[in-house]
Amino acid sequence: MTIEIERTWFVAGDAPLAQAQTSVAIRQGYVAITNEAEVRVRAAGATCLLTVKTGRGQQRSEVELPITREQFEALWPATTDARLVKTRHVVRLGDHRAEVDVFEDSLAGLVLVEVEFDSTDTADAFEPPAWFGQEITDTDGWNNASLAVNGIPTER
Numbered sequence: 001m002t003i004e005i006e007r008t009w010f011v012a013g014d015a016p017l018a019q020a021q022t023s024v025a026i027r028q029g030y031v032a033i034t035n036e037a038e039v040r041v042r043a044a045g046a047t048c049l050l051t052v053k054t055g056r057g058q059q060r061s062e063v064e065l066p067i068t069r070e071q072f073e074a075l076w077p078a079t080t081d082a083r084l085v086k087t088r089h090v091v092r093l094g095d096h097r098a099e100v101d102v103f104e105d106s107l108a109g110l111v112l113v114e115v116e117f118d119s120t121d122t123a124d125a126f127e128p129p130a131w132f133g134q135e136i137t138d139t140d141g142w143n144n145a146s147l148a149v150n151g152i153p154t155e156r
C-alpha cells in the first residue's frame with residue numbers, strides 16, 4: 001500500500017498547457033464509493049488501472065493494480081452514474097509535477113490542478129504559482145469520486 005500526499009486547487013489563470021510534458025485522455029469510473037474508501041477503474045491512453053483509495057483529505061492510502069483493457073471494459077458497466085472524462089496535462093513545476101485536469105461532458109468548464117508530494121512537510125511548504133486558484137484539497141464535493149457521482153457543487 002502506498003500513501004498518497006496530494007493537494008488540489010482550482011485553476012484561476014491560464015494554465016501553461018502549451019508547456020505540458022504529456023497530455024492523456026482519461027475515462028474513469030467508480031465501482032464502489034463509501035465514506036472511507038473508493039474503488040475505481042481508469043483508462044488513460046494504453047494504460048488501465050484498478051485503484052483502491054482509503055481515507056480523506058491530503059494524505060490517503062492508495063493501491064493501484066494494472067488491469068487489461070478487457071478487464072477495464074468488463075468493469076466499466078458497473079460504473080454507470082459514477083463516471084468522468086478528462087484530459088490530464090502534466091506540467092513541471094521545479095521538483096514537482098502539476099497535473100492539470102480539464103474535464104469534459106457534464107463537468108465541462110471545470111479545470112483543476114493536483115500536485116503530489118513525497119512528504120507532508122514538502123506539501124505544507126509548497127508555494128503554488130499565480131495560476132493556481134483556491135485550494136480545495138479538504139473541501140467536500142470536489143474530489144473526483146464526488147464529481148463523478150454528483151457533478152459540480154452549487155457552492156463554489
